Amino acid sequence: MSHSADRRDAAWWVDRAVQSLVFVGGISGILFIIGIFIFISKEGYGFIVSTLDFGEFFASPRWRPTSSHNPTYGALALIAGTASVTGLAMIVAVPFSLGAAIYIGEFATGKTREYLKVLVEMLAAIPSVVWGFIGLSIMNPLIIELFNVPVGLNVLNSGIILGLMAAPIMTTLAEDALKAVPDTYREAAEALGATRWQVIFRVVLPAAKNGLVAAILLGVGRGFGETMAVLMASGHSINLPTSPFDSVRALTATIAAELGETAAGSEHYQALFTLGIFLFIVTFVINLTADLVVRGVRKQRP
Amino acid sequence: MRKTLMLIALVAILPVACGRPADQGQAGDSSSRKVIQNKGSDTLVNVAQAWAEAYKEVNPEVAVAVSGGGSGTGISAMINGTVDLANASRKMKDKELEQARANGHDPLEHVVGFDALAVFVHPDNPMDAISLAQLAEIYGEGGTAAKWSDLGVQVPGCDSDEIVVVSRQNNSGTYVYFQEAVLGKQRDFRLGTRDMHGSKDVVDLVEHTPCAIGYSGLAYAGEHVKMPCISSPDGADCVAPSVATAVDGTYPIARPLFMYTSGEPQGIVKDYLDWVLSDVGQCIIVEKGYAPAKPVSCGGDAAAEAPAEDAEGEMTEGETTESSEADSADPQG
Numbered sequence: 001m002s003h004s005a006d007r008r009d010a011a012w013w014v015d016r017a018v019q020s021l022v023f024v025g026g027i028s029g030i031l032f033i034i035g036i037f038i039f040i041s042k043e044g045y046g047f048i049v050s051t052l053d054f055g056e057f058f059a060s061p062r063w064r065p066t067s068s069h070n071p072t073y074g075a076l077a078l079i080a081g082t083a084s085v086t087g088l089a090m091i092v093a094v095p096f097s098l099g100a101a102i103y104i105g106e107f108a109t110g111k112t113r114e115y116l117k118v119l120v121e122m123l124a125a126i127p128s129v130v131w132g133f134i135g136l137s138i139m140n141p142l143i144i145e146l147f148n149v150p151v152g153l154n155v156l157n158s159g160i161i162l163g164l165m166a167a168p169i170m171t172t173l174a175e176d177a178l179k180a181v182p183d184t185y186r187e188a189a190e191a192l193g194a195t196r197w198q199v200i201f202r203v204v205l206p207a208a209k210n211g212l213v214a215a216i217l218l219g220v221g222r223g224f225g226e227t228m229a230v231l232m233a234s235g236h237s238i239n240l241p242t243s244p245f246d247s248v249r250a251l252t253a254t255i256a257a258e259l260g261e262t263a264a265g266s267e268h269y270q271a272l273f274t275l276g277i278f279l280f281i282v283t284f285v286i287n288l289t290a291d292l293v294v295r296g297v298r299k300q301r302p
Numbered sequence: 303m304r305k306t307l308m309l310i311a312l313v314a315i316l317p318v319a320c321g322r323p324a325d326q327g328q329a330g331d332s333s334s335r336k337v338i339q340n341k342g343s344d345t346l347v348n349v350a351q352a353w354a355e356a357y358k359e360v361n362p363e364v365a366v367a368v369s370g371g372g373s374g375t376g377i378s379a380m381i382n383g384t385v386d387l388a389n390a391s392r393k394m395k396d397k398e399l400e401q402a403r404a405n406g407h408d409p410l411e412h413v414v415g416f417d418a419l420a421v422f423v424h425p426d427n428p429m430d431a432i433s434l435a436q437l438a439e440i441y442g443e444g445g446t447a448a449k450w451s452d453l454g455v456q457v458p459g460c461d462s463d464e465i466v467v468v469s470r471q472n473n474s475g476t477y478v479y480f481q482e483a484v485l486g487k488q489r490d491f492r493l494g495t496r497d498m499h500g501s502k503d504v505v506d507l508v509e510h511t512p513c514a515i516g517y518s519g520l521a522y523a524g525e526h527v528k529m530p531c532i533s534s535p536d537g538a539d540c541v542a543p544s545v546a547t548a549v550d551g552t553y554p555i556a557r558p559l560f561m562y563t564s565g566e567p568q569g570i571v572k573d574y575l576d577w578v579l580s581d582v583g584q585c586i587i588v589e590k591g592y593a594p595a596k597p598v599s600c601g602g603d604a605a606a607e608a609p610a611e612d613a614e615g616e617m618t619e620g621e622t623t624e625s626s627e628a629d630s631a632d633p634q635g
Contacts, residue, residue, distance in 0.1 A: 066374075066472040067490050068395070068481075077493065141510075150466045150513035151496070236471075238493045247496055257499060261374035261473035263381040263401050268473075 040276045047270030048277075057274075061240055063254070065268040073271045075278070077238045081155075081248030084241045085230055086223035088159025093167040093219055098212070100167070101174035106200055117175075124168035128228040135161040135233030149245045153235035156244040161233050162226055166219040173218060177211020178204060210293045217290035221283050227252035251275050336570050338366045342376015342389030343475050344500050345417055345519040346559055349590040350389055353578055356586060360577060364570050370500070374473025380409055380562050386571050388562040391417065391475030391519070407564040414578055416593035418520040418548035419480060419555040422508045422527040429455045431533040431540040434484055434554060440465055440515060441480070443490045450513070459512035468504050468516030469495035476501065479557045480517055520544070521591035548593040559592065 052073065056062075060074025104116050135157050143152035181204050189203045205212070227250075235247025236257065255272050262269040340350055347370035354366035376388035381402045394402070394409055402409050421437065423429060432453075439447040447453055449463045457463075469491060470477040481491060498504045501518035508516040509526045520543045523529060531540035532554050547553035567575050577583050585600035587593075 061493060064472070064490055066478070068478075069488055070490075148461060150460060150462055150464055151507075151511055153496075235496055236498070237496045247494075249497070257471050257497075258473060261372050261378060261471070263378040263398065266378075266397075266401065 037280065040273050040280060044270050044273035044277050047267060047274055051267060052271075052274060061238060063238055063249075065258070065271050071267065073274075075251070075275060077240050078249055078251045078254050078275070079278075080240050081234065081238075082224060082230075082250040082252070084155050084248060085158045085162055085234060085250060086220055088155055088244065089162035089166055089223045090216065090220060092160055092163025093170055094216060096163070097167045097170035097174055097215070097219070100171040101178055101215075102200060104171070105175045105178035106196075106204065117172075120168045120171050124172070126165075128165065128226060129232075131161050131165050132229040132232030135229060139233065143245075147245065151235060151247060153233055154245050154247050155234070155241050157235075158230050158233035158248075158250075159244070161229050162223050165226065165229060166222045169222060170215045170219040173215035174208075174212050177208040177215060180211060181207045210296050214290040214294045217286055217293065221286040221290070224286065225252060225279065225283050227256050231256055251279050255279075336364050338364060338387060338571055338574055339379075339385040340366050340368045340387040340389065340561075341371065341379050341385045343373040343391040343559070344370045345373075345391040345476055345521070346389040346414075348521065349415070349587050349592060352586050352590055353583060356582075357574060357577060361570075361573065364574065366574065372471065372473055373475025373478070377562070380407060380564065381405055383407055383564070386563070387575070390560045390562060391557060392478045393560065394562065402564075409562045410565060410567070412561045412563065412567075412575060412579070413558045413595045414561050415559045415584070415587040415595050416548050416556055417559050418543040418545070418553050418593070419476065419483070419517055419557065420520045420523055420529045420543040421532070422505060422514075422516045422518070422523070422529060424457070424459070424508060424512045424514060425526060425528045426458045426512050427455070427460075427528060428457070429453070429530050432530045433533045437484045438486075438489070440467060441469065441491055441495070442485045443492045445492055457512055462513065464513055466511055466514040467492070467495045468507050468511075468514050469497050470501075470504065470518070471497045471499055476518055480555070483555045483557070519592075520548070523591075545588065545591065545593045549597075556593070558595075 057073060057075050058079070059076055060072065061077035061080075062072040062074040063078060064070075064072045100116075100120065104113055104120070108116055136153070139157045139160065140152035143149065143154070143157055147156075185203050185207055186199055189199045194202065230250045231253035234250055234253065236249050236253060237247035239246050239248050241248050255275055258268070259272050262272065340354065347368065350366075350368045354368045357364065357366055373390040373392050376385065376390055377394055377398055379385040380388035380394075381398060383405060388409075393411070399409060421432060436447065436453060439445040439452075448465060450457050450460060450465055451463055452465075470480075477491075481487075481489075485491065496507065498507060498516075501522040504516040504518045505522050505524050505527055508514045509524060520529075523543075529543055531542040533540040541547050541553045543553055543556075548556035561575065561578070563571060563575065566572075579595060581598045581600070584594040584596065584598040587595075588598065588600055
């Protein structure tokens with residue numbers, strides 16, 4: 001069993017092969033993300049350098065890439081659309097997912113807990129086009145009926161849909177964060193005579209704060225990048241929203257609706273890739289922040 | 303040991319799994335059927351499908367694969383060289399022709415029919431006639447009509463009085479034509495229009511929204527939307543959208559429908575296009591609610607051949623969809 005050079009039998013080769021396979025798998029994530037960034041940058045680069053006016057891009061709502069006499073590329077309304085829908089989605093999702101996480105993590109026991117966890121995970125697996133369909137065919141007439149507005153495809157509709165879509169993954173992450181709080185904390189608090197609610201509110205939630213913030217941030221990232229449901233439920237209208245009943249258009253929806261119809265390499269095509277670069281950077285920063293926040297947790301506790 | 307075996311099995315399966323799509327591709331290529339790729343205009347997609355369907359019986363050897371997506375889709379596919387026939391409800395722009403030539407394609411235009419662009423409102427909307435100037439105020443940037451009362455109309459069921467302006471996504475040929483014909487080349491659409499992704503979506507939304515106004519090809523008109531006639535600025539005469547008024551040129555917003563080929567059509571593409579422009583093909587486009595590229599007579603239903611002479615006068619009152627259809631069919635009946 002000594003470590004000798006002649007040990008190059010089948011097992012050795014298998015070991016080598018598996019090692020390199022696992023290595024490729026391990027670094028593929030990095031390769032893909034770099035590859036994607038290079039690809040979208042390359043497609044949008046010409047436009048960013050030659051035509052793009054940053055002032056117009058971030059300050060003007062005029063997104064008129066196909067205008068025959070004066071094409072304008074203002075993304076403000078699209079950014080506002082995405083931000084308003086995501087913001088409303090978080091207002092919907094945060095209480096739901098925190099409540100669900102606290103119940104599953106702290107109160108529910110035995111079978112109830114197991115069933116709930118499975119159900120929440122199943123909720124996360126519903127395809128986004130199905131959510132979009134719910135927005136279009138159920139929420140739309142409901143909103144028209146309840147609020148007496150002309151069209152039910154708006155910030156409210158897509159915000160609620162997106163909130164429900166983001167809630168399951170946020171619940172799972174938040175529950176993990178609560179579970180990471182050591183039981184000794186709870187026991188110590190209970191020994192001091194704290195009630196169940198005091199234990200959760202004063203001890204467990206503060207201790208799990210970073211993990212909860214990360215869960216919310218990942219939910220925001222999910223909302224920012226969601227396309228299909230938002231395309232179907234938001235009304236697809238270039239607008240700076242002033243109320244939840246305004247129709248808006250999201251960055252992702254704009255890319256989805258227009259990219260298939262542009263000639264590769266045209267200015268419009270490159271402008272859409274510029275939107276893509278912007279989206280990529282925003283979601284990257286959000287995810288990175290979430291990751292750093294979680295890392296903060298790990299450093300605190302040896 | 304079991305793990306090792308599983309890994310070996312996995313490694314053995316991988317190439318097989320990866321190889322599969324290629325095998326299928328080869329099987330497709332080796333088949334004897336020839337395929338014409340036909341893509342583009344949403345306005346034309348129904349009739350393009352009907353042509354493809356009927357052509358199966360003319361020449362079973364050739365399959366025509368039709369998909370929609372909008373004129374922009376078809377034209378960009380022509381520029382990128384991925385289609386044989388691009389459908390478009392607008393002309394290719396000079397810039398697009400340049401791009402195509404730069405890629406080694408020389409798009410050639412063929413008019414295959416005409417389409418009247420209808421304006422839709424909710425059936426409860428009392429408005430019977432609308433002028434191009436009014437449309438421009440509703441749709442154009444800086445337009446003065448944001449509420450129905452601005453047009454002197456009160457719409458039952460539309461409490462907010464807001465005009466819900468329904469338009470198309472900005473690469474649609476219908477969108478581009480509407481801009482040119484109604485707003486003029488120098489004026490843009492206002493911001494805040496609901497940009498639908500297909501003609502059918504426009505009709506659906508208008509059907510369910512009392513406050514809405516929209517536009518699309520006449521062929522997409524349903525029974526549950528109302529089509530006001532288009533009046534001249536002084537309101538003297540008003541022309542209802544119909545195949546007949548599109549053919550005789552009295553309807554102000556009718557446009558040619560195109561198919562583009564890369565260079566002179568050859569082989570199966572030429573045969574197909576010739577058939578589309580033949581009497582049989584042209585009768586199919588008439589059947590689908592469009593006007594033909596040239597006068598044809600299609601047994602009994604020759605709406606296109608002899609446009610109803612009395613159509614103009616009678617339409618002034620603003621008729622519903624059903625009665626205007628009846629009018630154009632009657633004279634031949």
